Amino acid sequence: xxxxxxxxxxxxxxxxxxxxxxxxxxxxxxxxxxxxxxxxxxxxxxxxxxxxxxxxxxxxxxxxxxxxxxxxxxxxxxxxxxxxxxxxxxxxxxxxxxxxxxxxxxxxxxxxxxxxxxxxxxxxxxxxxxxxxxxxxx
Amino acid sequence: xxxxxxxxxxxxxxxxxxxxxxxxxxxxxxxxxxxxxxxxxxxxxxxxxxxxxxxxxxxxxxxxxxxxxxxxxxxxxxxxxxxxxxxxxxxxxxxxxxxxxxxxxxxxxxxxxxxxxxxxxxxxxxxxxxxxxxxxxx
Numbered sequence: 213x214x215x216x217x218x219x220x221x222x223x224x225x226x227x228x229x230x231x232x233x234x235x236x237x238x239x240x241x242x243x244x245x246x247x248x249x250x251x252x253x254x255x256x257x258x259x260x261x262x263x264x265x266x267x268x269x270x271x272x273x274x275x276x277x278x279x280x281x282x283x284x285x286x287x288x289x290x291x292x293x294x295x296x297x298x299x300x301x302x303x304x305x306x307x308x309x310x311x312x313x314x315x316x317x318x319x320x321x322x323x324x325x326x327x328x329x330x331x332x333x334x335x336x337x338x339x340x341x342x343x344x345x346x347x348x349x350x
Numbered sequence: 351x352x353x354x355x356x357x358x359x360x361x362x363x364x365x366x367x368x369x370x371x372x373x374x375x376x377x378x379x380x381x382x383x384x385x386x387x388x389x390x391x392x393x394x395x396x397x398x399x400x401x402x403x404x405x406x407x408x409x410x411x412x413x414x415x416x417x418x419x420x421x422x423x424x425x426x427x428x429x430x431x432x433x434x435x436x437x438x439x440x441x442x443x444x445x446x447x448x449x450x451x452x453x454x455x456x457x458x459x460x461x462x463x464x465x466x467x468x469x470x471x472x473x474x475x476x477x478x479x480x481x482x483x484x485x486x487x488x
Contacts, residue, residue, distance in 0.1 A: 253475060256397050259448060303448045309397060337391055339478030 215243055216348035217319060219288075219299070219328065221252060222341045226328035227348055228288055228319040235277035238290050238316040242297070243347065245269055252343035254336040257309065258283075260302030262332045264343045270295025278317040281306050286325055289315035297345075301329040353381060354487040355458055357427075359390060360480045362470040364463030365487055366427060369456040373416040376429060376455045379408035381486065383433070390438070390482035392474045395448065396422070398441030400474050402482050409433025418453035420444050424468055425460035438482070440471035 215230040230239040245268035252264045261283060274292035283289065283300035290297055291306070291313070298306070298315060306313045321328065335341055352367045368377040386404055393399040399422055410433050422428050422439040429436045430445075430452075437445065437454065445454045460467055474480060 254392060255394060256392065256399075256475065257395065257446075259395050305448075307395075307446075309442050309444070335478075336394055337479045339474075340476050 215239065216322070217242070217246065218346050218348045219321075220344040221328065222331040222334060222338075224328040224331035226325040227322045228286075229322055230319045231278055231317060235316050235318045237275060238277050238292065238318045241269060241271070241274070241292075242290060242318055247344065247346035247350065249342060249344050251340050252332075252335060253340045255298065255304070257307040258298065259304035259307075260285075260333065261298045261300040261304040262335050263296050263298045265295055266297055267295050269297065276314055276316055279314045280317045281312055281314050285329055286321040287317055288319040288321065290318045291315045299329075299332050301332040353377075354461070355381075355384065356485050356487045357460070357467065358483040358485075359467065360470050360473070362463070362466050364460050364467040366425075366458035367461045368458050373455045373457060376409070376412050376416050376457055379412045379433070380404070380429070380457050382408040385483065385485040387481065387483040389479050390471075390474065391479045393437060393443075395446040396437060397439075397443040397446075398424075398472065398475075399437045399439040399443040400471050400482075401435055401437045404429065404433045404436050407433065412455075415453050415455045417456065419456060420451050420453060422454065423459075425464050426456055427458045428454035429457050430454055438471060440468045
């Protein structure tokens with residue numbers, strides 16, 4: 213059965229489906245790390261995306277599965293080198309000081325997630341918020 | 351001696367010197383635009399920097415960069431042609447937007463109160479928007 217996660221930020225909630233076939237190890241590591249309650253900032257290099265640092269996801273030796281650089285709204289990606297989960301709400305690319313980078317596309321938000329994505333966007337101007345991610349139904 | 355401006359962000363004051371030798375037209379237009387009081391927001395493509403909109407004024411008439419650079423050193427205020435945007439760096443920063451790296455003009459650099467101002471700018475990553483006021487130091 214497909215695994216789903218529930219994400220909550222600043223009063224908004226969305227669900228996302230894990231890409232277990234395309235990113236099996238990353239999806240399993242994220243699933244095993246849940247629930248998490250982490251500070252969520254707006255990105256400084258990558259455009260319209262926010263991120264949280266989750267130490268349990270940090271593994272510089274982890275394979276880069278389902279790799280993406282250009283992101284689309286609703287994509288949830290993991291940078292195992294940083295232990296970072298990014299959520300994209302608009303034009304975005306995984307970037308860092310040195311230039312363009314990659315991340316594992318581990319999940320996609322389900323259905324109309326516009327209210328949740330608006331909460332992600334607000335973080336740029338309103339400041340960091342707490343992101344809660346749990347297994348759906350848990 | 352180069353003209354100086356007073357910079358105030360979140361109750362912290364600093365003094366910056368205009369980069370008149372590098373950017374004579376832009377610094378003159380910037381000087382004529384003062385005082386500026388507007389929202390200072392965290393940048394989302396350019397790294398450790400904040401941005402503000404200097405407003406429709408003399409900068410609008412400066413249509414080209416002077417001594418163009420991509421890297422923005424901590425404590426420097428830079429502008430885009432036409433005064434469409436100004437950035438104020440507090441750490442590693444390069445002017446970028448969705449399509450990649452671009453050029454800016456150096457307008458001023460902090461010469462007094464630098465450390466406290468850089469800390470205050472860095473706090474916007476956590477706290478979001480604040481207000482910046484720039485006035486002539488005469």
